[in-house]
Amino acid sequence: MNFNATLIGEMLSFAILIWFCVHFIWPHLNKAIEERQIKIADGLSAAERAHAELKSADVKVAAEIKLARQQATEIIDKAQQQANQIIDKARAEAVVEINRLKAVAQDDIANMAQRARDQLREHVGALAVQGASKIVQREIDPAAHKALLDQLAAEI
Amino acid sequence: MASEPQGGLTEYIQHHLTFLSSPHVSKNGFWTLHVDSITVSLVLGAMFSLWFWMKARKATAGVPGRGQAFVELVLEFVDGQVKDVFHGDRRVLGPLALTVFIWVFLMNAMDLLPVDLLPWITEKFGVGHFRAVPTADINMTFAMSLTVFVLIIFYSFKAKGFGGYMHEMFTAPFGKHPALWIPNFALNLVELLSKPVSLAMRLFGNMYAGELVFMLIAGLFSAGSWWLYGMGIIGYTVWGLFHILIISIQAFIFMVLTIVYISMAHDHH
Numbered sequence: 115m116n117f118n119a120t121l122i123g124e125m126l127s128f129a130i131l132i133w134f135c136v137h138f139i140w141p142h143l144n145k146a147i148e149e150r151q152i153k154i155a156d157g158l159s160a161a162e163r164a165h166a167e168l169k170s171a172d173v174k175v176a177a178e179i180k181l182a183r184q185q186a187t188e189i190i191d192k193a194q195q196q197a198n199q200i201i202d203k204a205r206a207e208a209v210v211e212i213n214r215l216k217a218v219a220q221d222d223i224a225n226m227a228q229r230a231r232d233q234l235r236e237h238v239g240a241l242a243v244q245g246a247s248k249i250v251q252r253e254i255d256p257a258a259h260k261a262l263l264d265q266l267a268a269e270i
Numbered sequence: 271m272a273s274e275p276q277g278g279l280t281e282y283i284q285h286h287l288t289f290l291s292s293p294h295v296s297k298n299g300f301w302t303l304h305v306d307s308i309t310v311s312l313v314l315g316a317m318f319s320l321w322f323w324m325k326a327r328k329a330t331a332g333v334p335g336r337g338q339a340f341v342e343l344v345l346e347f348v349d350g351q352v353k354d355v356f357h358g359d360r361r362v363l364g365p366l367a368l369t370v371f372i373w374v375f376l377m378n379a380m381d382l383l384p385v386d387l388l389p390w391i392t393e394k395f396g397v398g399h400f401r402a403v404p405t406a407d408i409n410m411t412f413a414m415s416l417t418v419f420v421l422i423i424f425y426s427f428k429a430k431g432f433g434g435y436m437h438e439m440f441t442a443p444f445g446k447h448p449a450l451w452i453p454n455f456a457l458n459l460v461e462l463l464s465k466p467v468s469l470a471m472r473l474f475g476n477m478y479a480g481e482l483v484f485m486l487i488a489g490l491f492s493a494g495s496w497w498l499y500g501m502g503i504i505g506y507t508v509w510g511l512f513h514i515l516i517i518s519i520q521a522f523i524f525m526v527l528t529i530v531y532i533s534m535a536h537d538h539h
Contacts, residue, residue: 117409120304124311124404124413131315131373132417135365139319142326143345144364146338149331 235267242266279489286389286485288399289407304407306392311404314376322372344372351526356533363532366421370414371525377405378477378517382510385484405520406477408470415470418528422465425535438538465531469524476520480513 243263290306325341334342348368352360380388380402392400404410426435439458444450487509490502 116302117412118300118302118304120302120307120407120409121413121416123303123308124410125417127308127312127315128369128373128414128417131319131369132366134319135322135369136362139322139326140345140361140365140368142329143322143342144349146326146329146331146334147342147346150334153331 235270238270239263239267279486282489282492283482283485285399286385286401287482289401290392290397290399304401304409306400306402307404307407307410310380310388310402311373311377311410314380314404315373318369318372318376322368344368348525352529355526355529356536358533358536363529366532367525367529370418370528371521374405374414374473374524375517375521377403377410378521380404381406381477381480381484381513381517385481385488401481403477403481405473406481408474411470411474411477412466414473414524415466418469418531419466422462422531422535425532429536430538434538465527469527469531473520473524476516480509480516483509484513 243259289304291302291304322341325338329338329342345368348371349360349364352364352367356363383402385402388402389400392398401407430438440451440455442454442458444454444457484506487502487505490498490505493499493502
């Protein structure tokens, strides 16, 4: 075990190696590692934030859907009400129309009956004149007995 | 056994335990250099620096590539170890621990190369001795532990000031009474000096012993019997697998103790 100048040479080279590592290796690698750590931490916190945002968005969406469903129900209800109203109105109008038509028809009927009665009355007058002339066997002056015949017809 | 086929096990091991020294003239003098230790450690140090530097230069905060992810994994592992022990500015201690960990690991890992591989290659180039594991060279381990020792002293002064550090050396752990100054100082001195010695000797001992065991097992290959040759293959494999654990643990221990010692230098008693 003889010590010699190798010792000094190796001490110097060791010192140089340490110096090199201190200045050119350690800071660069350490910087990269630390920057990556920050990046990873940022990424994780961003992911967490996104997760929270997603959760709140889900809640919001659920509320919106609930609201929309409620609104849809209201609209349907309203539409149904409106439809009912329209039907009611139409029914009322129809009833009015029916009544009107009925009245018109009744008037017509009454007119026609009156006309028929008048015609009948005229015919009855003529028939009565014919019958009476046959009975009397002679000609009766229709003009002289018109008043009598009219009275007769009116009595029928 | 490539280099000396007729030499026998003792000579084989002695040959493998001889450093490639320079200059050859003043062998074992102080100004001898172990060219093999220096070369291998420098190559591995350069490999580590360039590799991590390339990744560090291109490092982005985005999705990392495989290489960057691996380098960051190592860095965060080391940084975690530093953070557990030391609660101050990690801008120097962190890189120091990283350098220690990777460099020691790479140098230890040279032990996993076949024990004859690098000597065999260098012999082709006319170099007779070559020891591949720098951490099995006591100069290498002491070079690192003494550098750490210098840093311990430096940070002790930096954290407490010269006066504060001296005050601590003389009054802790027994007390302030003047009669206790000498015992305090003696104890602190032993504690201080034992740090680099234990740090260096532990790594050196483990690696040296590991290398020696590899050589002993490799000796079985030339023992002249097929049965021993098979035993050699099994033994080499098993010891190699076990050694993966040892080199990692030794690199880890060296790093953790470096962190602990330097963080202790920051502590006030």
